[in-house]
Amino acid sequence: MQEFQLIQQIQQQTNSVLPVASQGVAVGIGDDGAVLEVPAGKQLVISTDTLSSGIHFPVATLPYDIGYKSLAVNLSDLAAMGAVPRWALLALVLPRSEPQWLQSFTAGFLSLAQDHNVILVGGDTSAGSVSITVTVMGLVEPGHSLLRSGAQPGDLIVVSGTVGGAARVLELMQTGQFVSEQHLLDHPHPRVALGQALTGYASACIDISDGLIADLGHLIEASGCGARVNIEKLPAAGVLAGLEDEQKWNYQLAGGDDYELLFTLPPGHKTLLTRWSRDLALDLSVIGTVMEGEGAYCQAPDGSEFQPRGAGFEHFGQRACDP
């Protein structure tokens, strides 16, 4: 199968899902570039992430799940910016041409795209070790994007959903154990609606890809602040049940790949949390407070400091999951 045919296959699957004429696509897949209409009065938000086999997903991951996840981690970045997703590009490197692999991959990708009204407008296919680079675009009101840099001392630190589940699932899989919650690793839910709800209220926001404490570190460094995290407030994924406290805390603080949103909220907006949580059917946990100074301090239930193993640990080529 030639590159041209691969592109045609993706194009046909794409067209069967969503009408290209909608949503500002003047030229979609099939020319040297896509031509898009950004509505007047909106800013364009754009982000790109690469997933490599064996690094960002286990080699045995099903192609459908790879397709889903490669878009999910990118939509999570748009969520963290508060943007409304609109378009995507897909650059696909495959060692061989496998129409069935591609069909399944594309189905997973488009399934999530459809959920969020995202149109695949172009891309590239080439040969090499499996690697997928997705570029996503979304729209925000001017000046309303959620940045990492706006947190102020006194702001609440809030996290959506649960944390630590994806890392625990990965470890169970790697040690050959049966895992019924594999969806925590393979099917993260990008918190797109939450990100949009937060615009105008949250003072800073980031998505949790590297691990809660590492990503909180990025946020407070960008904001020029410190943070105190109350470990007993951390929401735990069900798959962590039965673990010893310290092991659980390590998953929650240092495990990556959850794609929940971590955001800071001025305390005057605290009552909004209940409404958002109800409207979005999503747990929102206040886990700490932004402080003067720098660095994140994790407080154990007994009041002592807890230092997670592996927090921020990020050797090139040794990460399991990191877009």
Place this chain on the structure above:
Amino acid sequence: MQEFQLIQQIQQQTNSVLPVASQGVAVGIGDDGAVLEVPAGKQLVISTDTLSSGIHFPVATLPYDIGYKSLAVNLSDLAAMGAVPRWALLALVLPRSEPQWLQSFTAGFLSLAQDHNVILVGGDTSAGSVSITVTVMGLVEPGHSLLRSGAQPGDLIVVSGTVGGAARVLELMQTGQFVSEQHLLDHPHPRVALGQALTGYASACIDISDGLIADLGHLIEASGCGARVNIEKLPAAGVLAGLEDEQKWNYQLAGGDDYELLFTLPPGHKTLLTRWSRDLALDLSVIGTVMEGEGAYCQAPDGSEFQPRGAGFEHFGQRACDP
């Protein structure tokens, strides 16, 4: 060196070259996404291409040249759309963290970016086999992008610069011969100014990445036409001098990686070619005519048909150069 430090290194080099505040960048490198201002009354053109080591460039290529070329092949797509380049994203997969490699790569990338006023606004770094995915964005007047699909029977077929040089250089290098024209392979010149000049005049346009006859095939298929190419009119790269006719024609017709523009022009606009050629200091050769029907017919100087070896040959994983 951690991913975060890699990004900081790229960010510092980027900031030393171009002021981020210019050109509609509300948020650049360093957050979950970039935030861009698309001017009212312009359409956004976007394209993405992946380059893999050993497939799209020889393994021994210098990092500076890889950086240059990874942007060049993408700008060539914007050129083929007639867009004014504006922003780029860089998703970089490296097997190990090598600050000097990255410094040199980024310098090559930014050197070409600066030539075209392109601002690097974001990206991603991860571990794996060397692979570089660049996404470029540019602007066009609404409805003025150059498509592959507008050619009409009777239109002139025109190519910029010379063809066949990059493929010849690659073959000489692969057989261990000294090549003084290595720049033809490593430093293609994306024909950005030509693409912009063509908007409103050319009926169709594509850049030559797969090879002249393969890319002409894409153009006439999209336009629903055929083509006749007059082989003796093909412009030859200097490195082809001294070759036998048929060998030379094969390089010109089937060699890829030249990144010249191939476009069709209604005959009434023919006089513009002289002006564009003079203004841009760039040869423009009329090499044939768009015909009724389908497929491209290559006519040798003696009037017989010539069928290039390898034209359109495109086995997955066997191409030397193909973004």
